[in-house]
Amino acid sequence: MAIQEVAPETKSAPKQNRHPFSFGKLSANSILVFVAVVTFIPALWMFIAPSKNRPQLIDLAPLEFGSFESYLTRWRNLLLFDNAAIIRWIENSFWYTLAIVSVSAVTALLGGFALAATNLKFKKQLLTLVLIAMIIPQVALVMPMFIWVNKLGLTDTELGLILASSFYPFGVFLSYIHFTTVIPRELYEAAKIDGCGYWRVFFSVALPISKTLAATISFFAFIGTWNNFFLPQVFMLSGEKQPLASGLTILFTNTPAFSGNSSAILPIERSEIALSAIIMTLPIIVLFLVSQKFLSRGMLAGSVKS
Amino acid sequence: MFLPFLLFFVLFSIVPIILALRESLLPSYKNEAGGFQNFKIVLDDFRFVAAAKNTFLYVLLTVPLMTLVVIFLALLLDVYRSKWHQYLRLAYLIPGCYVGAAGVLVWYAALEPQVGPFRSVLNFLGYSKQTDIFNPGHLVVIFALMSVVANAGGWIIVQFGGLQEISDEVIEAAKLDGCNQFQLATKVKLPLVKKNVVYMVILVVAASVQLFAEPYIVNSAIFFGLAKDWSLNQLSYTLAFGEGDFSSATAISVMLLIICLLAALFLIFRTKFFDTKD
Numbered sequence: 001m002a003i004q005e006v007a008p009e010t011k012s013a014p015k016q017n018r019h020p021f022s023f024g025k026l027s028a029n030s031i032l033v034f035v036a037v038v039t040f041i042p043a044l045w046m047f048i049a050p051s052k053n054r055p056q057l058i059d060l061a062p063l064e065f066g067s068f069e070s071y072l073t074r075w076r077n078l079l080l081f082d083n084a085a086i087i088r089w090i091e092n093s094f095w096y097t098l099a100i101v102s103v104s105a106v107t108a109l110l111g112g113f114a115l116a117a118t119n120l121k122f123k124k125q126l127l128t129l130v131l132i133a134m135i136i137p138q139v140a141l142v143m144p145m146f147i148w149v150n151k152l153g154l155t156d157t158e159l160g161l162i163l164a165s166s167f168y169p170f171g172v173f174l175s176y177i178h179f180t181t182v183i184p185r186e187l188y189e190a191a192k193i194d195g196c197g198y199w200r201v202f203f204s205v206a207l208p209i210s211k212t213l214a215a216t217i218s219f220f221a222f223i224g225t226w227n228n229f230f231l232p233q234v235f236m237l238s239g240e241k242q243p244l245a246s247g248l249t250i251l252f253t254n255t256p257a258f259s260g261n262s263s264a265i266l267p268i269e270r271s272e273i274a275l276s277a278i279i280m281t282l283p284i285i286v287l288f289l290v291s292q293k294f295l296s297r298g299m300l301a302g303s304v305k306s
Numbered sequence: 307m308f309l310p311f312l313l314f315f316v317l318f319s320i321v322p323i324i325l326a327l328r329e330s331l332l333p334s335y336k337n338e339a340g341g342f343q344n345f346k347i348v349l350d351d352f353r354f355v356a357a358a359k360n361t362f363l364y365v366l367l368t369v370p371l372m373t374l375v376v377i378f379l380a381l382l383l384d385v386y387r388s389k390w391h392q393y394l395r396l397a398y399l400i401p402g403c404y405v406g407a408a409g410v411l412v413w414y415a416a417l418e419p420q421v422g423p424f425r426s427v428l429n430f431l432g433y434s435k436q437t438d439i440f441n442p443g444h445l446v447v448i449f450a451l452m453s454v455v456a457n458a459g460g461w462i463i464v465q466f467g468g469l470q471e472i473s474d475e476v477i478e479a480a481k482l483d484g485c486n487q488f489q490l491a492t493k494v495k496l497p498l499v500k501k502n503v504v505y506m507v508i509l510v511v512a513a514s515v516q517l518f519a520e521p522y523i524v525n526s527a528i529f530f531g532l533a534k535d536w537s538l539n540q541l542s543y544t545l546a547f548g549e550g551d552f553s554s555a556t557a558i559s560v561m562l563l564i565i566c567l568l569a570a571l572f573l574i575f576r577t578k579f580f581d582t583k584d
Contacts, residue, residue: 024487025386032382036397039455042416043400045423046408049415062423111311120308128574133319135508135570136563139516141319143542143559144326147552148318151325167314198307229406229519234543248407252527258414274415277408284403288396 046281049274050074057271074275077267081251086276088240089247096161096232096243097225104168104221105214112175113206117188118198127176133169142230149235156237165231171217178213179206219291223284244280251276323563326556334553344553345561348545354558357541360446364537365514367450372510375458377503380465381491395466398459405456410523413452414440440529445536449520457513461506468502469495508573512566518543538562 045062052066053073060066078086114120115127145164146155154160183206191201207214226245233246242250252258255268333340337347348354379398383391404412415421417439419428433439440448472495480494496503518539525533525540535541538558546555 028382028386029388032379032391032394035379036394039401039459040397041423042412043404045415046404046412058421062421062425107311107314110307114308114311118307126308129315131574132567132570133315135512135574136566137509137513137516139513139518139539140559140563140566141322142539143546143556144322144329144563145318146546147329147556148322148325163314164318167318169315172311202307223402227405229523230539233522234547245406249523249527252407252411252523258528270411270415273411277404277411280406280408281404285400288399288403 043281046274046277050271050278052271054269054271057269070271071275074272077272078251078276080266081255081268082239085239085247086244086251086279089242089244090279092241092247093226093243093245096158096165097222099162100165100225101218101221103162103166104171104225105218107166108168108171108175108217108221109207109210109214110202111172112177113179113202114198115172115176116179117183117201117206130169130172130176133167134173138165138167138224138228139230142234145231146234155235156241158241161232161235164235165225165228168217168221171221174217174220175210175213178210182213183209215291219287222287226284248276248280326559326563329552330556330560332553334551336551336554340553344557348554348557348561351541351554353535353541354538357535357538360536361515361517361538363446364449364517365511367446368453368514369507369510371450372454372458372461373503373507375454376461376465376506377496379458380462380469381495383462383466384469384495385487385491395459395463398462400459401455402457402459406519407523407527409452409456410520410528413448414528417448440524440532442532445521445524445533449517452520453514453517457510461510464506465499465502468499472498504573508569511569515562515565515569 041063048063048065049057051068051070052060052064053070056066111130115123115130120126149155149160149164152160154163187205188201191205196204226243228243229245229249232243233249236242236246239247239250251268252273255266255273257268257270257273330344331341332344334344337343383395401409401412416424417428418436419425419433419439420436422428428434428439476494476498477490480490485494516539517537521533521536522540522543525531525536533540535544539562542555542558542562545551545558
């Protein structure tokens, strides 16, 4: 009886119309939208703040727009800080991130595949090590890493920062989950019987159906690297080699934007600082927007139903 | 194929850890004999006790709050799946875009009771001056909120992804058995995604113990001196680069590493994290 009631509904109705209007649905959606709006407001403030000068920032309502020209003025003011240091920081961030994400993604894809599909010795032990390494946050290794990189004579060098940042066990773990769950074991076995080596299986079987995985790993590596603050703060002693994340702290500290703890006479106030924060944030937001498609399927869901 | 990663593993994880262990036992100007006395000196430092308390409270607040918020929202998203929810998930990710200096700025503005976007709410709650909000007593709550709001979006996607993997048959069967949405969530869905939740808790604990950027930036760039040596990692940084005492600095790093390591081992082996995957 009950089955008969349910069966036609699941058969005929497309997924999103499965739930007609109900009070429960309305409340659930209201809560979800409310949270989204509240968490979005500060970001909105950040985007609007540079449209206003200092008096406007106080006089106008917090989310009231000033003018578009104001953004240009803020940008020009920002360039006054330390011979347009912000441009150097942006360039540094770009190159560091590109290098680190590439190395992390390649080693992670290969590492995860090796753990999932090859006859690697001590697999279980290595996997446990990867998991432990993944759980220990990168921040925990900053001080030990500094001592090591210093011994290698690579402090304050791009190479030192890139090498120290490219160890990415989380990527290996993601890749391992993907290659164990999405690709059936029989496929590896079959490929092996056909005389394919592991490298061949990886490149011609595994990799072509793992674009989402590669994108997901790069995505998370990108965010981690772009936003990484502690490591460059410790590793890069010279201001001109800083990436944006740690460079901005130099900007915040040495301009009168906050509590006036600086003697520097620069027109860098909160509107300018907000613009610098937009520059820092924009690449990540753009990345979120373009990767929405694969992210919405869920990071853990390789073979998702949606 | 594992070799490239293994090289990074050994060179940029194992070797630094061994060096740090050694460094933490080396003589310093504070302790010419070196050895485990270094640890005792750090533990006796009054700043260590304060920073440890702050860090502990921060973890205690962040972990349950994050878990509740993420699970609640992920379950809500899962109950009535709609196409337009993808925009909501995107919106939850937005606060994760501004971390570090940008994040501190945005939070500074959000919690500003005179010109900030939430001023009416803050005024209603009785906060009218900046110092009503940004004072030492509130820091732990502010940092915990920052962390939850910034990181919840990513975790919601992870947990929602896990929930999506539950097969429709299981859900339909439970519904036929008379489960309401609440029972469905607590008795069927949550047990099935327990592994993902455990995974999240481990990572959030480990990350929270290592708090550095936010208090460092608040202290050095926004309110000078407000959060001096607030977290353990900050103290480690001060000891190393402010006082040139690398032995004490690495002693703190080693202690934090051990905490993370224990948390990892405990949760991996206690919860049999691997078992269903092999």
